[in-house]
Amino acid sequence: MSIRTRFAPSPTGYLHIGSLRTCLYNVLLARQQGGTFLLRIEDTDRERYVPGAVESLLSTLFRVGLAPDEGPKLEGGVVVQSGDLGPYIQSERLPLYLEYAESLVAQGSAYYCFCSSERLDSLRKQQEIAKLPTKYDRRCLSLSKEETSLRLSANEPHVIRLRMPDGETSFDDAIRGQITIQNAEIDDQVLMKSDGFPTYHLAVVVDDHLMKISHVIRGEEWISSTPKHVILYRLFGWDAPVFAHLPLILNPDKSKLSKRQGDVAVEDFLDKGYLPEALINFVALLGFNPKADQELYSINELTEAFDLSKINKSGAVFDTAKLDWMNGQYIMKKTPEELVGLVMPFLERAGKSVEPMLIKRICSVERPRMTRLSEIVDLVDGYRVLPTFDPQLLIWKKADVNDALRSLKGVRGHLTSMDPKIWEDVGLIEASLKEYIEANGLQNGNVLWPMRVALSGRSSSPSPFELAWALGLEETLRRLESAVNAISS
């Protein structure tokens, strides 16, 4: 059997971080098995449709490297990169769904229903008052063929409903095992709506069948829909795919992860400076960890290790501190040159124009401390604007004001007298200062602490050698001078 998976979002605005995990698992399975992954936009609910959502969804998927392997070529409005494949779009396939719904009517498994929304509302209210299950009462099931034809030819608004068969329905979930429900618990589902659009249930089954989907991997919230789908597969005489329902993603307090866009939209995470590979790694581990003693996985490692049967059933906690740590790890793996390219858009967006050489030096010395790319915006200020800080900070714990003053002046004198060539290499600056400290019988802390504070204004920063190298001779001397003045006054 060839493996074919799909990600089937509804275009409701943005890509939720939980949906990124769903999409990723579908991609991993397809890639691991040499199969095909496709994208399908489920836009049959016109009330929830958000214009521009498809374009933004696609661009986010391309940004994180989860592009489809199959689909129509992108043209016109939604081109992300020329030659990219696009999604299948359900609203472009409407006649198909009607044809399949009518075939169910023809075999007696579905029926036309002309009940108005007013009638259905009042029926529901009565049932609620009587504490009965709220279900359609099948009034239109008993309409004669003649009456139905007459009302259809008079263009009376109508839907097509599934005639729910008796009995029970079971399916095997690849993560949760067998799930069984009594059909009597399920309403006669609407398959085609009065606006000519199919419902999700009909469209998803028809498309998964026609697109030869072998595995449906989706969120846990779809479990209760699956028996309806299984019934449809049976009535059509089709084989159902393998179903796998992923665990919920939870806040640290175990509530369901927020739906607020700013907190969960993948595009916002990217815009805040999280790297695609960190996001992928992070969401992959929400519900699955191939090895107990490893946290960092490349997409290739994830592809190799992916195993549906090892996915947890219980909810996975979304731990932002872990994501920050992971992002920092990925930032550290970048070369300074790569980082420059990555932080540039953040500086541009903040309207800051900074000489490329300075950005590169800042990236190379700050890399181990960065957790998000967006931090570059504040970091550059630290290298261009004289820091303000309490002069007391200049005094090393085992020293006093005079020591600090002597050290700062000494360093300034030493650096001024050095061959300017040392500024080309941070190692040369370090060697030269260490030699100076040793030759003069000084203590490292006594010299390097005030120097570091003078250059950064911070108690935690890159080393004084790195700071000096990134700032350059002129700015370094200016900061030492300013610190001398601050502590003498």
Ligand code: GLU
């Ligand atoms: N369109 C559904 C959604 O918005 C897809 C559910 C499925 O994967 O079947 O998530």
